[in-house]
Amino acid sequence: MDFSLPEELRMIQSLVKDFVTDQLKPLERELLGRAAGLADARRSLPAEVDEKLMGMAMELGLWGLSVPEELGGVGLGALGCSLAEEELAQTIVPFTFGDVSPILFECNAAQKESYFLPLFNRRKDCHIALMEPGEPAGRADMATRAERVNGRYIINGRKLSFSVTGRDWFAVVYARTSGAAGDGVTCFLVDGGTAGLSAGRGPADTGWRSQVRAPTALTFTDCSVPAGAVLGQEGRAFHLGRKWLPSRRIVRGARAVGVAQRLLEEASTQAQSWQSFGQFVSRRPDVEAALADVATDIHACRLVVHEAACQADEGRLTRRGAAVVKVFAAEMLGRVADRVTHVFNGPSYQEGLPMEQLCRDMLATRSLGMAMELQRSIITRDILKGLKV
Numbered sequence: 408m409d410f411s412l413p414e415e416l417r418m419i420q421s422l423v424k425d426f427v428t429d430q431l432k433p434l435e436r437e438l439l440g441r442a443a444g445l446a447d448a449r450r451s452l453p454a455e456v457d458e459k460l461m462g463m464a465m466e467l468g469l470w471g472l473s474v475p476e477e478l479g480g481v482g483l484g485a486l487g488c489s490l491a492e493e494e495l496a497q498t499i500v501p502f503t504f505g506d507v508s509p510i511l512f513e514c515n516a517a518q519k520e521s522y523f524l525p526l527f528n529r530r531k532d533c534h535i536a537l538m539e540p541g542e543p544a545g546r547a548d549m550a551t552r553a554e555r556v557n558g559r560y561i562i563n564g565r566k567l568s569f570s571v572t573g574r575d576w577f578a579v580v581y582a583r584t585s586g587a588a589g590d591g592v593t594c595f596l597v598d599g600g601t602a603g604l605s606a607g608r609g610p611a612d613t614g615w616r617s618q619v620r621a622p623t624a625l626t627f628t629d630c631s632v633p634a635g636a637v638l639g640q641e642g643r644a645f646h647l648g649r650k651w652l653p654s655r656r657i658v659r660g661a662r663a664v665g666v667a668q669r670l671l672e673e674a675s676t677q678a679q680s681w682q683s684f685g686q687f688v689s690r691r692p693d694v695e696a697a698l699a700d701v702a703t704d705i706h707a708c709r710l711v712v713h714e715a716a717c718q719a720d721e722g723r724l725t726r727r728g729a730a731v732v733k734v735f736a737a738e739m740l741g742r743v744a745d746r747v748t749h750v751f752n753g754p755s756y757q758e759g760l761p762m763e764q765l766c767r768d769m770l771a772t773r774s775l776g777m778a779m780e781l782q783r784s785i786i787t788r789d790i791l792k793g794l795k796v
Contacts, residue, residue, distance in 0.1 A: 423494040431500040471505040485719035489661035496665025499764040509648035532572035553582035562627040594644040603630030653729035660736035674750040697746040730782035
């Protein structure tokens, strides 16, 4: 059993780490805001800065790491993408090396020219608007509807998106189509500015005082789109990108490892710089135990991610393997945040600190109870079939 990484992947990991350290982390203060009331906080980088970073990533060969080669990307495997994502997750700067949702890998030739390539090359932005107000909607609960009328589709409903977009954007929207085959849900590509589509501030009841990351609400009121707006087949939205989904779950697990690593670094710095009763808190037994538990959790989760990634690259990954990664990573990140809060001796999500953004993302992960139960169900079904753990 060999736990060492191939040389080429170590090189990519090193390139990404240096890029994050030298180019992205110095930008965090600008995003968080310098004003006393954080009124100057930003959700995204200035266009000129983003363009500069994109050019640098292209020169380094890091653009499109997760995008298949036939679509113009690097086509890196699950392990390589996981290594890169772990490093990239250690900053709050929203930069992704040209990552594109695998749903859009299913674009036909015309859609590739109009949507995929402009998105990949940063000429357009995209709202991944699958969620609806309230709890994440299941297939049976989806309120957004699309009705076929004279060869077109009329969409009505409301969606939420946490994507950050500029002026030129489109939305990826799931809507229930009556009488459709398959699962009855169809995916549409809808241009921003289409009549009947409006975008506004979404609900901000996330438990956080800062509203910088509030979702965008997309409202569809008799929004008419052509048949060519359908991505994939009518009624088969949940089949889009399915073959890439297990690997994506692994990469998201790697992102949890990266966030936890940054939290550990912040907590370690705090423990070695803050004194209580005349001594640094790093010498308190409870703080030592908290930091040790965090490091242990990170190490264990990294091993789980790497094993699943290797299986994916060898074509041996199962749905259960991906589900194990998703459940373990989400639970690990919750435990890490709780222990880091203890080290800080209070809420670690104070406004104006990188910790706030990292913990906000963690809270969103932990709130997906329905999604976690689905993954646990996948694992349990395999156990009950008598398969080895």
